Amino acid sequence: MKALWKLKPPSPIASELARTTGLSTVEAQILANRGLSNYETTIAFLSPKLANLNDPLTLEDMDNAIALVLEALECREIITVYGDFDADGLTATALLYNFFSSLGVPISYYIPDRLTEGYGLHPMALKKIAAKGPGLLITVDCGTSNQDTIALARAWGLKVLVTDHHQVPENFIPRCPVINPHRPGSTFAFKYLAGVGVAFYLIVALRAALRENGWFKRRSEPDLREYLDLVALGTVADMVPLLDQNRILVKSGLERIRQSRWPGIQALAELTDLHADAVSTDDLAYRMAPRLNASGRLGEAEIAVTALTTQHLAFARELAEKLELLNAERRLIEQKIMDEIERTILSDLNLKTKKTLVVAGKGWHRGVLGILASKLTDRYHRPALVLNIDNGIAAGSGRSIPGFNLYRALTTLAHLFERYGGHEHAAGLALKACKLESLASEFEDLAQKEIKEDDLHPSIEIDAKTSLPEINLQTTSRLLSFAPFGPGNPEPLFYAGPCEVVDSTVLKERHLKLKVRQNGKILEAIGFGMAGNLSASDTLINVVFTPKIDRWQGREKLQLRIIDMEPAGRTDERAC
DSSP states (O other): OOOEEEEEOHHHHHHHHHHHHHHHHHHHHHHHHHOOOSSHHHHHHHHGGGGOOOOGSSSTTHHHHHHHHHHHHHTOOOOEEOOSSSOOOOOOOHHHHHHHHHOOOOOOEEEOOOTOOOOOOHHHHHHHHHHTTEEEEHHHHEEEEEEEEHHHHHTTTTEEEEOOOOOOOTTOOOOOOEEEESSSSSOOOOOOOHOOOOOOHHHHHHHHHHHHTTTGGGOOOOOGGHHHHHHHHHHHHTOOOOOHHHHHHHHHHHHHHOOOOHHHHHHHHHHHHHHTTTOOOOHHHIIHHHHHHHHTTTTTTEEEEEHHOOHHHHHHHHHHHHHHHHHHHHHHHHHHHHHHHHTTTGGOOOTOOOOEEEEEEOOOGGHHHHHHHHHHHHHHOOOEEEEEEEEEEEEEEEEOTTTOHHHHHHHTTTEEEEEEESSSSSSEEEGGGGGGGHHHHHHHHHHHHOOOOGGOOOOOEEEEOOOGGEEEEEHHHHTTTSSSSSSSBOOOOOOEEEEEEEEEEEETTTEEEEEEETTTTTEEEEETTOOOOOOTTTOOEEEEEEEEEEEEEEEEEEEEEEEEEEEOOOOOOTTT
């Protein structure tokens, strides 16, 4: 499906930003496109410092949470971290486990099995934890929607503290301290932390309270900067906006990965061939995080947590190899189901009229349903629900497109579900299999009312028009300083055309390497996976690209990474 090219109009804010900050007009335009509107927010963006992190005590219930933890430490109660099986939950679990271990406090953790238990707090699990004796249960990346289960846990003798970042249900009544930036009335100025980010704010506040209480007079004080690589990994993996607090955490965390104190991070970096001087968010998102996620998807989450908490590099390397094997297995399982979906289900659907995809089957591995939903959404640009049917229950995951709030849609259809939860772009759900037809029908009806035809086409948001002579090493270096890139802060994209194709080469039968010329300037360009996008007759092209600096043997060379291209002179809707 061809993407629409959408050139953002010049922002009236950009000229003022350029005047007050000293940025070029193009740089100011890019930052205005990312929602920065004044001198203060722009300077904070350009210099993301740990000193600019918000006060953790502005998170609702943080004071009560700290009091609960201090009481547990004073009474030497058992502390158990209850996590989640995705990379965000796994890194958050490791973060708290490592922090409490550094205090010399006995600490354990529990990760529910994705295949047999699913997301959230489970009564039988809590009953087993309570059987070990009275203690404190700290949740990470879960728990907000499990207040009834928390009431059971408290009845069994557990104290409970929830740290989470998922949406707060309507008519929410907390049964324990709940630290969640989405809580109504919270004065914490940023709502979009990942679960590991919320856990990090807990240990920031806790360390301050312990320092005040004299805890570190005879003990070494943990350096919380050493935990930021775990925070960065979980934050990037969870696809939250890389702005404001997340930008500070990830920027600082990327710097720590190069000197990580955690053997598990070191082993994953070795395994994925990360270059020590150039770790990026893409490295975390597409190399490290999938290996952690694979363990949770296939019911082996403990391998990932053990890797992130062990103090022995040799053991961490063994565990990293196991994660690699699990990731390979995950790919095979995923491809098999995708082939079945496209061969036996989607082939019968009229995608010209349908605005949603709801697919279900028996024997589908529950651990990969979320990935499959993401792939279907990316490929067909429609909200997708993918469910496995087992013992009369259909359970699975959903993903959505911009402009269609999935969590709100499922809330509208709550009468169909046994359970559901999530946020605007992703969700989990379960219902009786006999209601699948109603789900597909009512979900489609909602989409028909809310999704416009243009929403069904993927689009590329272009920051500005430019010409090749305007792109040089100096301007590119300044643009790259806007990293880390990711949701909310994408890489700057430019449109240039028409450009003359001076030379073209196909690399590894998949990638397209070009030399393009405009107004006398020739630049090298590469389009990954775009070998079939250029025909012999295409001597003039329009390109959408992001500029890069290719470093090799101490030399720097400007290179354009092509995002999309078309023959010049076209007059269809893709042209800017």
